[in-house]
Amino acid sequence: MGKDDRRIVFSAAIVLLVMAVLPAGLLLGPLHLGEGEAARLAAVLTFIGVLVTSSVSLIGFMVNRQTERRLQTEQVEQSRQLRLDSAMRAGQLIAPADGGSSDPAALASGLLALTKLDNADLAVTLLVDLWSPENPRVSHETAVLVIDAALRSRSSNALLIAAELLCRHSTRLNACQSLHWPSAVEGCWVPDLSPRAKLLLVEALLNMTLAGSTNESALRAIAVRLYGIWRNDPEDRVRGCIGKLIDSLIGRLNDLGYKDFMQGTQQVMLSELQEAARSRSDNPDGYLDRLSTRFADELRDWAQQCEGLPTEPGCLATAD
Template sequence: MEAALITAAVAALGCFMNHQADRRSRREHQDENARLRLDAAMRAGALFSGTDQRPANPAAVASGLLALTRLDHADLAVALLVDLWSDTPDANRVSHETAVLVIDAALRSSSPNARLVAAELLCRNAQRLSSCHSLHWPSVIDGYWSAKFGPKTKMLLTDALLRMTVARPVTEGALRSLAVRLYGIWEGDRELQMRGCIGRLISSALPALRRLGYTDFMQGNRTVMITDLEAAAATGTHNPDGFLDRMVDERCKQLGHWAAACHRTAPEDTKLVEAV
């Protein structure tokens, strides 16, 4: 009996030591991964530094920003983007396409702060973008929506979409793109107040959409039927928050006025970039 107990104790001790060794090995592996990721992030950050005589190459800056997003440092990348992407010529060191890719990565991240900063930055620069260029809008919300966005992030992204769209004269392609993107927000959000606001916005553009005579609208990989848009428009309600309700009123007026000038164009007159 005593020998059996000793054998069992030795076996238990061996299992415990093996477990501890496995835990130590996993911890060391995690620490090494963290060190490598930090080292890679520092090397990516070095791409932003230029010299007194010459600023950093725009291609190097773009590579550094995108590298940071791949290293799960989207919050840092979008924070750097604040200074690198603006309407000041001397400060504009990244292209719109690069900036939108960084914003897209931040919106996909698990950091609420990164998503909020990305949304605010997109809204701030929205009027410089084109709603007919797919690379000028984050693919994560191109006809879709994420329920993980906070209330302010949702408001900023919606406002960015509207600012970008009405900043340029209306075209058939721009109106179709807007319809699909607004419907994606309405369909993907489960907050009744948000859906009510988006329903009102869709309702403002619906008369112009009906005049186009189409039964379906496509943007990217998404197709929406006119009946879907009519159902969404029917849910439009006023927001109990007076400030937000006045803001939606103003956006509805702008959108309705912008959309009213749209007319159906012949296929040969419509640029392909506006149809995709």
């Protein structure tokens, strides 16, 4: 019983005590009734009626309050139990009780079900083994969907594991395919990430791009994705580093003659990219500064090779 409930019980007890003692005291004491004092008796009885009504109301309120709290507790417990049962069934899809191997559809269903049950940390942890380079048991698309859910979760462990996995497999992904990059960082950003997770995601983006196609679509994609980081991250060090990377693309972007660039739901103007490039700065950490400079040089060389339009399926959507 909480403090509020104890206060209500105490108040009700006081009222009941007053209701029991005060009328008797009044009738036997100052209000001792004599002949012809029926009006005074009626007043005392009315007062007693008010006290009884108030006491009943207080007690009823207390009972209702306790009932509502008990129901809320039961609902929370039932919801927790349902999520636990659903998570266990999802786990059975991933690892059947008979010891057999699950087909890719069952694995994908189990992992995605876990993300919908607020178990993104468990899903992304299982993904470590299921998406191994040597023996991948889920597709890139399924893995990216799980990583996307983890990046949207509140679990710091899930965020870090997701960033690590994406970086580890980045060279196997296609920068021009929207299903190969998490929508949580598609032209936008997660500013609350830990410094390590941020570095892993930036490296994943760079590795994926440098290992992929050299066409205008890939160039537009990385320009918008880098700008999303620059625009949404509050740290000057991060913005300065991303500005250096964007600056390595500006020369080629100017040559293309486009004024606006779209990727996913984000649209960026060339003038905004130029502003970001002007914010480039050296990182106080000499090691990180050397790494960012190396990536910027590689990105500049890669960008100079980007020409022509993509020809693979979905190429029209890359202009969106």
